Amino acid sequence: MRFAGIDIGSRSIEVVVTENEKIVEYRQSDTGYNPLEHARKTLQGLTFDHLLATGYGRNLIEIEFDSPTVTEIKAYARGAKALYPQTSTILDIGGQDCKVISLYESGKIRKFEMNDRCAAGTGKFLEIMASTLGYPIEEFGAGALNFSNEITINSMCTVFAESEVISLISKGENRNDIAMALHKSVARRAISMLKRLGTNGSLFFAGGVANNGCMKELISNELELEVFIPEKPQLVGAYGASLLAQESYQ
Amino acid sequence: MSHDYRPMWSDLGLDLDAHDALLDVLGKGYADIFLSQTNRPKGMEYFDFVMSEVHGLRIKELLDEKEQGRKIIGSYCVFVPEEIALAANATLIGLCSGAEFATEQVEQYLPRNTCALIKSSFGFKLGKVCPYLESADMIVGENTCDGKKKAYEILDDLVENLYVMDIPQVKSTQGRALLKAEYYRFKEAVEQLTGVSVTLESLKKGIEIVNNKRKAVHRLAKLRAASPAPISGLDALLANQVFFYDNPERFTASVNAICDELEERIQAENGVVTKSAPRVLLSGCPMAVPNWKLPWIIESSGAVIVGEESCVGERGTRNVIDDSGSTIDELMDALVDRYFKVDCAIFTPNKERLNHIEEMAKDYKADGVIHYGLQFCQPYLIESIPVEKALDKKEIPTLRIETDYSMEDVGQLKTRVEAFIEQLK
Ligand code: SF4
Ligand code: SF4
Numbered sequence: 001m002r003f004a005g006i007d008i009g010s011r012s013i014e015v016v017v018t019e020n021e022k023i024v025e026y027r028q029s030d031t032g033y034n035p036l037e038h039a040r041k042t043l044q045g046l047t048f049d050h051l052l053a054t055g056y057g058r059n060l061i062e063i064e065f066d067s068p069t070v071t072e073i074k075a076y077a078r079g080a081k082a083l084y085p086q087t088s089t090i091l092d093i094g095g096q097d098c099k100v101i102s103l104y105e106s107g108k109i110r111k112f113e114m115n116d117r118c119a120a121g122t123g124k125f126l127e128i129m130a131s132t133l134g135y136p137i138e139e140f141g142a143g144a145l146n147f148s149n150e151i152t153i154n155s156m157c158t159v160f161a162e163s164e165v166i167s168l169i170s171k172g173e174n175r176n177d178i179a180m181a182l183h184k185s186v187a188r189r190a191i192s193m194l195k196r197l198g199t200n201g202s203l204f205f206a207g208g209v210a211n212n213g214c215m216k217e218l219i220s221n222e223l224e225l226e227v228f229i230p231e232k233p234q235l236v237g238a239y240g241a242s243l244l245a246q247e248s249y250q
Numbered sequence: 251m252s253h254d255y256r257p258m259w260s261d262l263g264l265d266l267d268a269h270d271a272l273l274d275v276l277g278k279g280y281a282d283i284f285l286s287q288t289n290r291p292k293g294m295e296y297f298d299f300v301m302s303e304v305h306g307l308r309i310k311e312l313l314d315e316k317e318q319g320r321k322i323i324g325s326y327c328v329f330v331p332e333e334i335a336l337a338a339n340a341t342l343i344g345l346c347s348g349a350e351f352a353t354e355q356v357e358q359y360l361p362r363n364t365c366a367l368i369k370s371s372f373g374f375k376l377g378k379v380c381p382y383l384e385s386a387d388m389i390v391g392e393n394t395c396d397g398k399k400k401a402y403e404i405l406d407d408l409v410e411n412l413y414v415m416d417i418p419q420v421k422s423t424q425g426r427a428l429l430k431a432e433y434y435r436f437k438e439a440v441e442q443l444t445g446v447s448v449t450l451e452s453l454k455k456g457i458e459i460v461n462n463k464r465k466a467v468h469r470l471a472k473l474r475a476a477s478p479a480p481i482s483g484l485d486a487l488l489a490n491q492v493f494f495y496d497n498p499e500r501f502t503a504s505v506n507a508i509c510d511e512l513e514e515r516i517q518a519e520n521g522v523v524t525k526s527a528p529r530v531l532l533s534g535c536p537m538a539v540p541n542w543k544l545p546w547i548i549e550s551s552g553a554v555i556v557g558e559e560s561c562v563g564e565r566g567t568r569n570v571i572d573d574s575g576s577t578i579d580e581l582m583d584a585l586v587d588r589y590f591k592v593d594c595a596i597f598t599p600n601k602e603r604l605n606h607i608e609e610m611a612k613d614y615k616a617d618g619v620i621h622y623g624l625q626f627c628q629p630y631l632i633e634s635i636p637v638e639k640a641l642d643k644k645e646i647p648t649l650r651i652e653t654d655y656s657m658e659d660v661g662q663l664k665t666r667v668e669a670f671i672e673q674l675k
Contacts, residue, residue, distance in 0.1 A: 056661065073669035109673045116662050 003249070004048035005241025007075065008035055008057030011095035011124070012208075014238040017048050021082065021243060026235055036060045052245035054237055068248050072237050073101055073112050079240025080204040081107040084228045088200045091190055091219070092236070093209035095123040100193045113193050120156045121189035123209045128158055129182045132165050133175050140179060141214035147180035149173075156185060180214070187218040194223060202226045206236040255306045258313065262385060265378040272351065272379045273305060276540050283546045287482055289522050291515065293508035297488050300496060304539075308495065309381045315341060316385070321444045324386035326371060327394055328566040328592060329417055331585060332498070334437050336456035339446040343382050344494025345371065345389075348538035350655045352377035359404050365627040366654040367538065368401045375408055382495065383409075388443055390436075392417050394596045395629050413439055419597055421590065430586045437582075453581050454573055461570040463498045466505035471564060473512045474556045475614050478521025479529065480512040483555020484545050490562050491539045523554045528674035531611050533559035533637065534622035535630050536566070541655060544622055544663065551668045556614040559607050560622075565593060568606075595629035603633065604640055611646055617674040618647040620667070625654045647673055 002024065007014045010031060017025040029042045035057040043051075043065075052068050053061035054075035062069045072092075080090045081103065090101040097116035104110050119125050130140040151173060155161040161182070168178050186209075194203070203225045209215055210233035220227040230236060260266060280301055300308070312322055321340040323330075326347070335342040350366065351373030359372055374380035383389070391402035392415040406412045416432050418425030441447050470489060473480060489505055496504075515521070530553045532545065537560060545555055559565055571588045575581040593603035611619055619641055623631040634650045641648045649670040653659055 056665070071665050071669040071672060073665070074672045109669070112669060114662070114666065116665070117659070 001050070001246075001249075002048040003242045003245040004043070004046060004051045005075065005238040005243070005245055006039060006043065006051065006053050006055075006061060007072065007237035007241060008039055008053065008055040008061065009072075009094055009096065009237075010056050012234070013039055013042050013055075013057075014235050015042050015046065016235055016238040016242045017046055018239070018242040018246070021246070023235075023239065026232070026238070028234065031057070036064060040064075050245045050249045052241045052248060054241045068245070070241065070244055073099065073109060073114075075237045075240035075244065076206060077101050077103055077107065077109050077240065078243050079236040079238075080206065082239070082243055083230045083236070084202075084204045087202055087204040087228065089194065089197070089202070090204045090206060091194060092207040093121075093123060093186075093190060093205075093215070094207040094234075095127075098122050098190060098193070100190070100197050102197045111197050113197060115189065115193070119158045120161075121186050123207065125158050125161070125186060126182070126209065126212070128162065129165060129179075132162055133169075133179060135175075135179065138211075141183065141212035143176050144179035144183045144214040145217070147174070147176045149177045151177050151181045153178075153181040153185045156189070161185065183212075183214045183218060187215055187222070190215075190219060191222050194219075199223055199225055202228060205229045206233045208234050253306065255310070258310065259305070259381060262309075262381050263378060264381060264384060268352075268377050269305075269379045272349070272377075275349075276304075277302075279540055279542065283542050284484060284488065287484065287522070289520075290485060291481055291508055291511050293504065293511050294485050294488075296504045296507070297485070297492055300492055301488070304495075305381050309385060311497065312341065312343070312382075312385050316387075319444075321387040321440075322382075322385050323388045323390060323440065323443075324383055325390045325392075326398070327390075327392045327417075328561045329392055329394070329589060329594075330390045330415065331433060331436070331589060333453065333456040333460050333571065333585060334433065334448065335440055336459055336498075337448040337452040338437070338440040339444045339452075340387075340440055343386070344538075345374070345380065345383055345386075346491075346494070346538040346540075347371040347374065348541035348655070349373075351379060359408075360401060363626045364401070365397055365535075365624045367535070367624060367627075368397050370538075370655065372401070372405065372408075375405070387411060388413055388439070390415055394594065395627070397626070397628075417596070421597060421602075426586060426590055429590055430582065433582060433586060433589075448578065450576070450578055450581070453578060457571045457573045457581065457585070459498050459502075461573065463493065463502045463505075464567050464570050466502045466509070467493060467567045469509045470505055470512070471557060471614075473509060473516065476516040476521075477529075477615065478519065478523055478525045478527070479554045479556055480515040480521055481508070482522045482549055483530070483532070483558070484542065484549055487537060487542070487545055487555070487558060487562070490558065490567070491537070493567065494562070523552075526675075528553040528617045528671050529556045529615055530554070530671075530674075531557045531559065531607070531614060531616035531619045532563075532622055533607050533610075533619055534634065535624045535627055536561040536563075537622070538562060543655070543657070543660065544620070544651060544653065544667075547660065547663050547667050548620065548671075551664065551671050553671045553674070556616055557610050559603075559610050561592075561594070564610065565603070565606070568592075595633045600633065604637060607637060608640070608644065608646075611641070616646070618649070618670065620670070621648060621650045623650065623652045625652055
């Protein structure tokens with residue numbers, strides 16, 4: 001039997017189809033202004049027996065496809081537990097939000113925290129700043145790691161940080177140094193959330209921002225953690241949802 | 251409903267258009283949140299009726315009372331003793347402050363980062379939409395949190411009849427003496443307002459009426475310990491909200507009638523949810539009408555609220571007054587004893603509140619606690635962290651929510667609350 005999980009975030013939609021807990025197919029697309037329409041399209045042509053939805057838009061799917069739903073907290077916890085069983089802490093930095101989930105040994109959720117009120121500290125922030133500095137997003141982290149001088153960005157707010165960046169550029173600061181400062185400001189937010197919930201030796205890092213090597217390094221150095229990043233960190237929620245689809249069916 | 255109350259509202263000086271808008275929102279919200287629930291106790295019909303007439307029939311009753319010489323006193327805090335008002339021929343009404351209104355005007359008087367409750371109390375005044383406020387012969391403020399204390403200084407210029415009561419901040423002998431002195435001062439002020447002196451009999455009677463009202467809500471609270479829960483948290487909250495402005499004796503009878511019905515339901519194991527629905531205790535800032543956002547999110551996510559550790563709830567209604575005293579002073583002492591136990595977060599230290607939360611979680615068999623703090627409310631937000639830590643030690647899952655009256659964060663809150671409820675399953 002094939003089980004599908006769909007994760008409808010505010011910026012992107014991910015679908016994973018699993019058979020015997022292995023991913024057999026996956027898709028990604030933008031959420032756009034009409035999430036239901038985009039979700040339909042993303043699901044089109046996929047074959048599966050049961051579907052489970054998660055993410056901000058889960059309720060749209062619930063009504064349209066009569067599918068069960070779970071929150072992204074539960075979906076990420078489930079996906080992470082399957083991919084990296086020894087983990088007790090999950091960090092997810094996605095396009096529009098950032099969350100930390102702490103698990104009991106059994107895999108049950110102990111505590112969680114989310115920042116979903118503004119773009120500061122999320123992938124969106126990094127995207128905006130990368131484009132202000134003229135980096136393609138994939139090279140932003142590598143650029144930052146090539147920094148030579150330490151500078152600090154004080155603003156957490158995207159709008160103010162951007163004007164701070166512009167004034168640093170006009171002062172002639174090196175672009176890699178500015179990039180590093182921006183990464184540090186995002187990392188600071190995640191680190192303080194991780195500290196509040198407490199960590200335990202290792203960290204599972206999910207979401208699009210996990211692909212950014214500089215973020216990984218900053219977080220693992222600061223907290224002295226072994227950081228595990230799955231192959232496709234954006235798919236963790238959808239993968240978890242597909243596993244939960246299977247469990248809820250059985 | 252069919253009756254035209256517009257002349258009455260206009261006589262009270264309400265802004266009729268703004269008031270229509272408020273009633274419209276209120277009516278819609280009520281229908282969506284309350285009337286859409288299934289398997290409600292029959293007795294809730296009374297409260298549906300009260301809500302539909304909240305600015306109509308009840309105001310008319312109050313105005314009729316006034317015509318017969320009674321005075322109306324409005325209050326913003328559970329520290330203002332209704333017993334004394336009743337004993338001196340006055341009716342005490344809790345002023346609600348549970349909705350955002352006239353925000354732009356409010357921000358000409360108060361900084362933006364003032365808690366929503368205080369802002370709302372100004373909004374109702376400035377927007378001229380609260381018939382209770384406009385019928386009141388006396389409005390009682392109290393020195394509780396800093397926000398309220400300073401806001402009353404400003405409110406004093408906006409209303410003609412503000413009376414401010416001082417409230418101690420420490421549960422010491424001196425603190426108790428202050429409260430007693432302030433209750434005597436209040437008694438005299440009410441006597442002056444009504445021209446009626448408080449007697450031993452009238453005070454006893456006042457105590458009896460309010461004790462009965464409290465006993466009825468205690469009875470309701472206990473019945474919610476049953477599994478499956480016989481009444482939704484929203485409906486029980488509504489009863490606790492109506493506590494503040496209904497005629498006390500009628501209220502008592504109506505709550506007792508619901509309790510009779512709930513007892514039968516419990517016998518028949520007829521609940522509003524299944525036995526497996528997670529049970530949540532709500533704790534924190536007061537929830538005044540029509541602030542139903544968080545309870546609605548919680549219960550529409552599949553959990554049931556089994557108690558409110560709140561001033562609109564058990565913190566406000568707990569304990570009755572010993573009415574065996576044989577002099578006014580003995581009764582006043584008993585009254586002070588009861589009120590002095592209210593464990594509002596403005597007190598320091600305030601260990602009693604923490605104990606009470608733990609006790610309630612146990613008594614009502616809650617699977618978890620949701621702590622509700624209004625943004626910018628220092629007393630409760632600061633207490634929420636030690637509360638969470640203490641509950642964590644007892645392995646009671648806790649979720650801290652910080653929000654206000656706007657609807658902007660409903661999506662985010664829903665995700666948090668649903669995730670918390672998944673955690674309880
Ligand atoms: S929370 Fe404190 S200030 Fe507010 S109503 Fe209760 S006792 Fe009064
Ligand atoms: S909610 Fe907090 S800040 Fe607001 S009036 Fe009550 S105690 Fe004061």
